[in-house]
Amino acid sequence: MSTADGTDVTPDGAPGGAGGTAAAPEKDPAANGAAGAPRRGLAARLVGRAGGTVAQVLLVLVALFWLVPTFGLFVESLRSTEDNGAGGWWKVFSHPAQITTSAYGSLLDKPDFVDSFWNTVLITVPATVLVVAIASLAAYAFAWLEFPGRDWLFLIVVALLVVPVQVALLPVAKLYGNIEVGGFKMYGSITGVVLFHVAFGLPFAIFLLRNFFAAIPRDLLEAARMDGGSEWTIFRRVIFPLGGPAIASLGIFQFLWVWNDLLVALVFANTGAQPMTKWLQSQMRQFTGNIDILAPGAFLSLVVPLVVFFAFQRYFVQGVLAGSVK
Secondary structure, X not given: OEOOOOOEEOOOOOEOOOOOOOOOOOOOHHXXXXXXXXXOOHHHHHHHHHHHHHHHHHHHHHHHHHHXXXXXXXXXXXXXXXXXXXXXXXXXXXXXXXXXXXHHHHHHOOHHHHHHHHHHHHHHHHHHHHHHHHHHHHHHHHHHOOOOOHHHHXXXXXXXXXXXXXXXXXXXXXXXXXXXXXXXXXOEXXXXXXXXXXXXXXXXXXXXXXXXXHOOOHHHHHHHHHOOOOHHHHHHHHHHHHOHHHHHHHHHHHHHHHHOOOHHHHHHEOHHHOOHHHHHHHOOOOOOOOHHHHHHHHHHHXXXXXXXXXXXXXXXXHHHHOOOOO
16 A cells, blocks of 8 residues: 555555565574574483483493403402302302412412413513514505505415414424424424414405504605604604504504413413413313412413503594594
């Protein structure tokens, strides 16, 4: 409709028409809420606020659940054979007088157990150091050096990952039996066990470190080369510090694998070179376990890997998470 001065107005009094501007309709708060993000209910809000606490509680419960067997083994090692045969380890809470360290004293007095412990150290430490050192250098070569047949050689390394250990036991045993230098026999010796672990640990180690080293920015290596750095200097000053978490993770994995190995020790280690795993297996009786020896021996064999893991867990976590966040 028009007013007396000729201005068109809408029925509600707002100017309009061809020459005017129509007023924007008022927004309905209810309609706006429906078009936006849906409102969360009370239960959803409570779950969201308690999510962090609930997750932490669940993680603590899972960790305690996984530690129950270890704690039970430790308690069993602190009880006598008669007490272990009379009831479960949890009875120590109602009878704390059962706790004794006599089993550890008897075990450490056995020269063959002490020898097996040092044999385990002599097998595990060289096998871990050699795998980490050789794999680091080979991974750097596969990642950043150009040489003929590099890709084919790396494919061969990847193919070796699927070769099971059991396939090589008999061929390597025959090979060791034919190797004798100056009266020293490879078969049954600590050296033979170490070399076997190194050979089967290298494919996975090279594959793991090569993929990690390849993710290092090329500009860092080019800058080092422009400054006159040799390949050895680049590896030592650039690759090795940046690849520390991955190298530490590999070292932890290799240490745990070799320390807990039984199969290779059963085949290649004689009595004088047997590690703790083989010695503990030899203490098994036909119808029952020699619990007064097995419990403290198994717990002592467990302590060293736990110490190594917790000592390097920071590097282990960094290596596992490497590349997950850009």
